[in-house]
Amino acid sequence: MTTSQLADRLAVRPASVTAMLQKLAAAEPPLVEYHKSRGARLTEAGQRAALAVVRCHRLLELFLHEKLGYAWDEVHDEADRLEHVVGPAMVERLAAALGHPARDPHGHAIPDADLTPIGPAATLLSALPAGCTAVIDQARDDDPALLRQMAALGLLPGITLTVLAEAPATRVTLGARGATPLELPADLVARVAAEPPEFSTLTNRPSKTMPASPFGPSFF
Amino acid sequence: MTTSQLADRLAVRPASVTAMLQKLAAAEPPLVEYHKSRGARLTEAGQRAALAVVRCHRLLELFLHEKLGYAWDEVHDEADRLEHVVGPAMVERLAAALGHPARDPHGHAIPDADLTPIGPAATLLSALPAGCTAVIDQARDDDPALLRQMAALGLLPGITLTVLAEAPATRVTLGARGATPLELPADLVARVAAEPPEFSTLTNRPSKTMPASPFGPSFF
DNA sequence: TGGCTAATTTAGGCATGGCTAAATCCAGGC
DNA sequence: GCCTGGATTTAGCCATGCCTAAATTAGCCA
Ligand SMILES: [Mn+2]
Ligand SMILES: [Mn+2]
Ligand SMILES: [Mn+2]
Ligand SMILES: [Mn+2]
DSSP states (O other): OOHHHHHHHHTSOHHHHHHHHHHHHHSSSOSEEEETTTEEEEOHHHHHHHHHHHHHHHHHHHHHHHTTOOOTTTHHHHHHHHTTTOOHHHHHHHHHHTTSOSBOTTSOBOOOTTOOOOOOBOEEGGGOOTTOEEEEEEEOSSOHHHHHHHHHHTOOTTOEEEEEEOSSSEEEEETTTTSOEEEEOHHHHTTEEEEOTTTOSSOOOOOSSSSOOOOSOBOO | OOHHHHHHHHTSOHHHHHHHHHHHHHSSSOSEEEETTTEEEEOHHHHHHHHHHHHHHHHHHHHHHHTTOOOTTTHHHHHHHHTTTOOHHHHHHHHHHTTSOSBOTTSOBOOOTTOOOOOOBOEEGGGOOTTOEEEEEEEOSSOHHHHHHHHHHTOOTTOEEEEEEOSSSEEEEETTTTSOEEEEOHHHHTTEEEEOTTTOSSOOOOOSSSSOOOOSOBOO
8 A cells, every 4th residue: 555545544644654654664573564655565464463453343343233232333433442442352252252253234254363364345336237136245334324324225234136227326126126126326336345146145134224234245 | 639649549650640630620621629739639520520430440340241251350451441442322331231230340339320429438358346247348359369369268249257356367257157267368358348237238149150240339 | 868746755843641850849847 | 937858840851643844756758
């Protein structure tokens, strides 16, 4: 990643990114491989550190949803604060209490305890060709409004849909066939991913109305 | 409290305490009433802020013990880190999930949602007169070794004991009468509190062997 | 091969919360 | 009513992580 890509994602100034990259590259062991003015990449150790935080974050999200009754659009922010403070012992306790789950409420894959890297993302709804049938896999979890909108439309991970048209707007049908067609907002289809039914770990499995449940592969 | 008392409790230099007291006194609203070179005291707002953190801390301790299977000597440190990051919504969710409990695993009172101040401490074992019968109420939770020692001796909140002798060492009998007498270490009796049976909210209620369970009044 | 612009890094600051060392305060003791 | 030693505050620093503004680099096009 380049300095400015990171600055954008982190909502921080490029100068701050440079400083942090230098620090992480100088750490023992180095967490990033930093080529000045060239960008940076996670080292093996850095990737493990990152996966540990992601594992913690997603377990927390699922815990808040499953055990404390949070709606799926409310869990991300709380998890974002807790993830940096929860100790390794508690992470494993949470995993055990949740039955070593594979997915968080938004369908994101939860890295396992040995921090094996996660596979690539599924396909965005906006990239599905017309006529295609796919299973909703996961959605960005950093936009509560998006998640509420999805829940209202019945667009939950595990749900199967068929694309009727891609342009000018994405029109889909939910449930295997012929139900009422839906027109999906452009910002929604750009942030929800789906997979071919035969790839999906878990086909069709709605949950409580507002909240969602565990499912499919990763993307962010 | 004086500056140096605070410095001792917080394991911080007196100069740092002075700086923080000045800051808290200047806050809007002021959290402490600070008389320079004279010491400081919590304001109404400061007390509420403190009780909110204590409530969160104790709910977390109970949650870790009850729901995640932590032993009672392991919960304090984890709660100490989480307490500053858990949001108000999660505190109330925790309280609800735990059934709005009155005590944490060490017997400390959990402030209720409206942050009503907590009553004074029970009596230390070291202060009980010989012949006295009392119910274990609570113990300091910041010393895992003490808590493990208590569990090993069967000294859990809710347990009734009778003091046989105060000097040279504290000798007690557990259970209403005549079981095998125990000699209690001086550092233990200085950090465990008990109450007259008729004052105790909950008489006799041991729990899992190592871990403990919710009980009696407060002290720190 | 320059030169120009956009990306990046450096330089210099700010706020937080801590520390040490040097004043300063104050309460007793004489 | 002073004197003095312990308590307290002030002064001056440090590390973190972030910021702005000023260099510096790098890549692309003439
Ligand atoms: Mn998230
Ligand atoms: Mn998620
Ligand atoms: Mn505690
Ligand atoms: Mn406690």
